[in-house]
Amino acid sequence: MPRTEKQFQEMRERSRQNILNSALKVFAAKGYQETSISDIAIEASISKGLLYNYFSSKEDLTRSVMEMLLIELENMTRNVESEKDPYKKLRKLIEEAFDAMETNSDYWRLYSSFILQPETAKLISPEFISSLERIFNSMEKIFSEIGVKNAKEEAKIFGAILDGIAFHVMLEGESYPRNKMKKYLIKKYSKKNL
Amino acid sequence: MPRTEKQFQEMRERSRQNILNSALKVFAAKGYQETSISDIAIEASISKGLLYNYFSSKEDLTRSVMEMLLIELENMTRNVESEKDPYKKLRKLIEEAFDAMETNSDYWRLYSSFILQPETAKLISPEFISSLERIFNSMEKIFSEIGVKNAKEEAKIFGAILDGIAFHVMLEGESYPRNKMKKYLIKKYSKKNL
Amino acid sequence: MPRTEKQFQEMRERSRQNILNSALKVFAAKGYQETSISDIAIEASISKGLLYNYFSSKEDLTRSVMEMLLIELENMTRNVESEKDPYKKLRKLIEEAFDAMETNSDYWRLYSSFILQPETAKLISPEFISSLERIFNSMEKIFSEIGVKNAKEEAKIFGAILDGIAFHVMLEGESYPRNKMKKYLIKKYSKKNL
Amino acid sequence: MPRTEKQFQEMRERSRQNILNSALKVFAAKGYQETSISDIAIEASISKGLLYNYFSSKEDLTRSVMEMLLIELENMTRNVESEKDPYKKLRKLIEEAFDAMETNSDYWRLYSSFILQPETAKLISPEFISSLERIFNSMEKIFSEIGVKNAKEEAKIFGAILDGIAFHVMLEGESYPRNKMKKYLIKKYSKKNL
DNA sequence: CATGAATGAGCATTCATTCAT
């Protein structure tokens, strides 16, 4: 009995996801430039040829990996929406950001380096920027709800603080006082101080 | 008759600077990995072989380029020391940072990507981190002079804001409201508001 | 439909042998240092890239070529073992050595130069020395069987004569009186004269 | 007062010898292929340019170095001529050969590898072969004086033994029983045994 | 005579991509 069209599509999708996850894993571990198509095929336990059946080039694969990361980033901010209290939203944002630095530092590093390298930057910018705008907008709304003046600017500063700290953490590693800064930020952006 | 020792040294120094500047230019335009030694030699209008007369490897050249950038960065913060008034110091820091984003955005991008890519990061980290620490320390002193509580944390936040904004500017380019943010930050960190 | 595992293995083995034989040929004709990977690839009618699919480096390829030669050398002495009479063994050794000088002189030259050049010597020495020892041991046994006093030293001298002549043949080429020397040696090491 | 033509010639000759000795030293230490013109110029404490004032190419320099070695080799055998007794001549030849293996092993190795590598071999063969013939002839004369039958063949065998042992010593290094073999050969080629 | 900066062809090696099966 031949497989149905649907089964077939599911198989393809699973295979595609397998490749994407493998690529992300190897990219994060070795860096983008140091990762060869071969490395990814091995990690995914498939042949190089098959990989080209799913992605037309290394560039195409890279673009898709970056889209994955983008979606994850958006999910992170979406989680925050479940909170009602805007102060709690801010607190959750801070906590999520610090958590990500801790547990997914390789991905953050990959993410940032994708953005900063001309070759990979050109693969994502448009989507990324609109995604970033959505995130800033939702932050701005939070500050508005709280009643902060200049909510737009404060949202941008808030975002810059989180990204700037992430950058410093990537740079200094363990020696950066992550915990102290997290607590300090939570206090600074609490009801009492805004 | 052979050239004098001094003549040779001058030739070497000129040639070395020519190569360093060319490398910086091409690295900034294309990114580190996409730049070949050939590209740099062409930009410098010399042969590949000659480049190796001055730098023993691509890594050596890269390290030297990064040292140039580091010195420039330190100069930037040193300028600030000429001010007496701590509020003016903060203002000058902000202005210098925004100026750098504007005029040297390629170099900033290169600089950040150097730090984020495993392969290039290892070439500079130690010096960079100690340089960063000096900068943070001088920021902390400024906040102390002003009398801000938690000067250490506030200095880190101040630095994170500047680097975070630089990151967002690299990302969004012209669409980022640099001027508005600069003014807002200057006001936020003025005597009236601290 | 993909090729079967077995088909791939056969392809690989054929290709590997092709490369090894081509390498031996070019090494023998031009010498190790003067032979480029390109030369070998051209001789083997494949791309340079493919060569690296089979051998991880020029060094690796060279090592494999030397192993081939070593095996051939051992086979030569092993043939001798089939004889029962120790005098006939000596005679056969002499004959085989002179045959090798004649038919495989390039390989002998390559072999010797491999051993004498620091860079290639390090690739084979251990195996070669133990192989040489085995050969000397079996020669010593022959002389012992014959009842020669100082069998060990006489074996070493016998080996030195063969290698020394080979060296002179490489040097003088056709002008060296190989045939006369072969006959003379056979007589010298015959039952009548020992 | 300008230098006389003669003084001038002497200076050039001294300079030339300096380069030749430096080249020999570096060739012997690092191997021919691994030695660059730069290495030799540094060893000779002169500039690369000046070296080309004395030798037109690396090949030319190499040829001259090999001629030096050849002359040294001939001197070695000429020393032997001072002895009257042919048995003592043989003994002295053996002793000189073993001494050379011990004290000048690097030069021997270089010498042999020169002969065995196609590229360098072509630079010397004709002179070398006639030199070798002279040496064989003088050996033949010694055996004739002693009254050995087949003096020509025995001379060739004697020479082959010495070269063959030198080859094995280069190969096995310290583990080769040089002293035992030297003594054994001296005895074997003494009045009592010939 | 003497210097060493400069050249350029050549080398070993890598890797994204193609393709016969």
Place this chain on the structure above:
DNA sequence: AATGAATGAATGCTCATTCAT
């Protein structure tokens, strides 16, 4: 769909040789 052998262009680097001074 699936394989991995095969390609070829590109890369970092070396070095004999030349030449302006």
